[in-house]
Amino acid sequence: MSDEVIIEYITSKLKIFKDFSRLASPPKIKFSKNETTITISLDIIVYFGVNIPQLCYDIQSKIKRYVEKTTKLNVKSIDIHVEGIDKSL
Numbered sequence: 001m002s003d004e005v006i007i008e009y010i011t012s013k014l015k016i017f018k019d020f021s022r023l024a025s026p027p028k029i030k031f032s033k034n035e036t037t038i039t040i041s042l043d044i045i046v047y048f049g050v051n052i053p054q055l056c057y058d059i060q061s062k063i064k065r066y067v068e069k070t071t072k073l074n075v076k077s078i079d080i081h082v083e084g085i086d087k088s089l
Contacts, residue, residue, distance in 0.1 A: 038073040048087040056080045
């Protein structure tokens with residue numbers, strides 16, 4: 001499976017969080033994979049007032065299920081880095 005397809009899978013699943021105004025901007029997505037596993041890293045900016053631990057948990061669980069189901073790769077980890085908080089809302 002190509003890297004572009006994996007990025008598209010992750011991006012499409014993350015749109016759920018953008019639609020609910022929980023992410024202030026599209027995340028930066030990085031990953032590394034081998035034959036059977038993938039490690040994902042997301043850099044996000046969230047809106048002020050968002051429950052950050054719950055948001056990160058929700059993102060990790062949804063992305064893990066979706067990526068494992070669609071790519072057949074085992075997700076080794078999903079690291080989320082909160083780069084900032086947007087107070088413009």
